[in-house]
Amino acid sequence: MKLLPSGLVNSRSRQMTPGRRPATDHAAIERVAFRLFAERGFEETTVDAIAEAVGIARRTLFRYYPSKNDIPWGQFDAGLVHLREFLEATPLDVPVYQAVHRAVLDFNHLDEAAIPQHRQRMRLLLTTPALQAHSVLKYAAWRRVIAEYVAGRYGLSANDLLPRTAGYVSLGMALSAYEQWLDSEDASLPQLLDSALAGLRRYL
């Protein structure tokens, strides 16, 4: 069962690079994997099944993704670069916590069309125990970006207490907003992020 939807993966269009062409790409693997996860669930889908459905060897799949848990995360790591850039482009007269909040909003901005798929991905990530566990390692890098920005604004080290706390707290607000977003259809993600921040400021 071979699904090779991506049109030019194996195209013979001129390539200056020598060596064998890749047999697939991350996008194709993700598509197939998400279909299987939706059908049978994450834990019930073995790596062998994914590899077979993609049409590559199991060993090859582990070249594209370091672990099964990494498959659903997509372009998360690439988004961190953007997050950092956004923060650094923020004017210095914006209060630190607001600068961070705006960056979080930007990081989680979605085009209308992308919402259903993002919902599916986030539902998978936030409700599958193995993926929840794996998320810590992903989020650590995210928190680090926040901590470094806060540290820079206050002239501190990213390892100091306040920057670290800011990283954790920003992440906490984002995650509780996401949980809420998955629970109820009606609210929008930006609204929920705003509410989380406003609620927290009142709470403290």
Place this chain on the structure above:
Amino acid sequence: MKLLPSGLVNSRSRQMTPGRRPATDHAAIERVAFRLFAERGFEETTVDAIAEAVGIARRTLFRYYPSKNDIPWGQFDAGLVHLREFLEATPLDVPVYQAVHRAVLDFNHLDEAAIPQHRQRMRLLLTTPALQAHSVLKYAAWRRVIAEYVAGRYGLSANDLLPRTAGYVSLGMALSAYEQWLDSEDASLPQLLDSALAGLRRYL
């Protein structure tokens, strides 16, 4: 966290209970496991090695702990019961965020003598990737206790945005305080927890 309760594990003292005596107990396993973790590191210590050192079968070890990752967590789950009780015993005229803060302080209170061992345990938990990942699942229950209390005080559901956020934020403050505590010898945990809260209030 009690580390040496046994001594009469296999004692012939009168037992009303029928059936074979357990061959060991959690405390003994923990002692051996921590020794091996300290010697070789967590990932490098196989379950077989732990079982052999304890003197039980691998299969038996998995009866005492559902996974290798659960071994270093000790009495964490039992502590949650106490956390809940502490919160419920807090007078209602204490502001919610302060009530939570006091409970967090209490939860992390340590006797002077227990500090070095707790440090070792926390260092293991917070610096080993596999254990960091596993921690999410443990912390979810902790956050839930906080969220339920906050929800109760505000007449909300524990699934509402503010209680969830409070759970995440409390956890975040505790974790950044712990990271700081492990980094620097001089500060005390309660001081760091206070500083985290004070810093956050100024930040927001």
Place this chain on the structure above:
DNA sequence: CGCAGTTACGGCACCAAGTGCAACAAATAT
């Protein structure tokens, strides 16, 4: 004492994730 009932141990087979290695396939460059 012998036997039933109960509780825990332990061996075995098996599954899934992940890794190291070496052979092999496909592409380009000379």
Place this chain on the structure above:
DNA sequence: ATATTTGTTGCACTTGGTGCCGTAACTGCG
């Protein structure tokens, strides 16, 4: 053609974890 480069694949092996079932050890009773 052939060397070089890059990617794929099969295989053996390690580790954590589970289901099943027989056996060991203990209590209580006739």
